[in-house]
Amino acid sequence: MGHEPITDRAGTLSRRRFTLGAVGATLSGLAGCITRGEDSGLEGAISIDGSNTVFPHGAVVAEEFQWRNNRVEISVQGSGTGAGFQRFCEGETDIQNASREILEGDDDNEAVLCEENGIEYVGLETALDGIAVFVHPDNDLVDCLTVEELEAIWESGSDVDTWSDVRDEWPDEEIELYGRDPASGTFDYFTEALTGEVGNIRSDYSASADTNVIVRGVRGAQYALGFGGAGYYYENEDDLKLLAVDNGDGCVKPSRETVESEEYQPLTRPLYSYFRADAFDRDVVRSFARFFFEEVDGEATDADVVEDDETLTWTQWAARRVGFYGIPDEQVEASSEKLEDAIAEVTE
Structure with a gap:
């Protein structure tokens, strides 16, 4: 061969x-x-x-x-x-x-x-790597989320169930959540970066060991939200919408420039x-x-x-x-x- x-x-x-x-x-x-x-x-x-x-x-x-x-x-x-x-x-x-x-x-x-x-x-x-946050391509509500909003959505005991729970002006549509499972290093980094504690995450999200499963879940539901390595987004960018993250210095998306300069925070x-x-x-x-x-x-x-x-x-x-x-x-x-x-x- x-x-x-x-x-x-x-x-x-x-x-x-x-x-x-x-x-x-x-x-x-x-x-x-x-x-x-x-x-x-x-x-x-x-x-x-x-x-x-x-x-x-x-x-x-x-x-x-x-x-x-x-x-x-x-x-x-x-x-x-x-x-x-x-x-x-x-x-x-x-x-x-x-x-x-x-x-x-x-x-x-x-x-x-x-x-x-x-x-x-x-x-x-x-x-x-940059951990990307992404939604369905038909989700016209959101282009950027703050770190505080992401923490409120994902933290253990979160009372955020709909997009209107994130911002009052958004519709009362349920957020379907997809992310990595607790055996994943991506899970560890994501939870600690947002909440300050490894494993601090709500229990009612769809967890998977395979980011491709997460991608399929998000692209199958208009109001879904997921996270995974940025490379997975760029492998599927026609089927997903990449969100920017605001860490207090403006909205930034993961890219070669923003990750290699470590501007994309806290998810680089x-x-x-x-x-x-x-x-x-x-x-x-x-x-x-x-x-x-x-x-x-x-x-x-x-x-x-x-x-x-x-x-x-x-x-x-x-x-x-x-x-x-x-x-x-x-x-x-x-x-x-x-x-x-x-x-x-x-x-x-």
């Missing part, structure tokens, strides 16, 4: 080969199908699991790395941030993609689970890749981890991804390629330095 990565080579695959709709899919065994690409001499296997939101980013980085190292096998799965951390902290995977930081609180303490199993790790910011969030420290004993894992922060080559240029006179690393390029946003250059440097320090602790 022939294969080429997501760049601009002749006969390439679509730039949306690994779209945000591919949640739950897997690249397991893909490397065994490669009959083209570059034989660098590097070989070995790497296992990745975690956030189904972050899955497309990890898949694209893995795909590009495998093209340049076609004897490497990388399996990429999207079991969810919570489920992925359970596997990671039990030593079942090398890398954990996460849409939030590892939990260190009193409840569901993932960091303690890792410690109990002797798993040391380093967590690196590798992409940015970092995405993470966690690496098991003991896996750095293997050259293949060290090389793959460093690949995230290496500059892209000439085959990765794309008018939709790379601006004029702009130099991107693979993690920035892949983020934009699948509908996320690139971390700032200073964060690239910080993550790369943090990675090298972690590798040094294992290998020196």
Whole structure:
């Protein structure tokens, strides 16, 4: 089975080969199908699991790395941030993609689970995402909601049932609510950003582990409201209406400019890749981890991804390629330095 990565080579695959709709899919065994690409001499296997939101980013980085190292096998799965951390902290995977930081609180303490199993790790910011708030395209009532209005709608014990409960001038139409389930890192970030407390959310909304289900719910009801990663909106922008969010400085929609500048607040969030420290004993894992922060080559240029006179690393390029946003250059440097320090602790 022939294969080429997501760049601009002749006969390439679509730039949306690994779209945000591919949640739950897997690249397991893909490397065994490669009959083209570059034989660098590097070989070995790497296992990745975690956030189904972050899955497309990890898949694209893995795909590009495998093209340049076609004897490497990388399996990429999207079991969810919570489920992925359970596997990671039990030593079942090398890398954990996460849409939030590892939990260190009193409840569901993932960091303690890792410690109990002797798993040391380093967590690196590798992409940015904006959590989008969206409605049905025929909803002409609203273009922007304040953070206070969003909190009133979503918080636990909310008495907001209709659009008129949000603003008096709006009609008495019931708001059908769709969002991520409590196992999702998106859920954790969204609830904390709006209410100041992870998990502070009303119980009578339609919760799903799959943002595509949320999208279908919102586009099926004129007065529905939902939230999910901004990339999912842009994959379905003909079927949804994107709302701006007013954090006190005016209404702002998530876009490359507003997320990468962190103007879109409070719903701009970092995405993470966690690496098991003991896996750095293997050259293949060290090389793959460093690949995230290496500059892209000439085959990765794309008018939709790379601006004029702009130099991107693979993690920035892949983020934009699948509908996320690139971390700032200073964060690239910080993550790369943090990675090298972690590798040094294992290998020196």
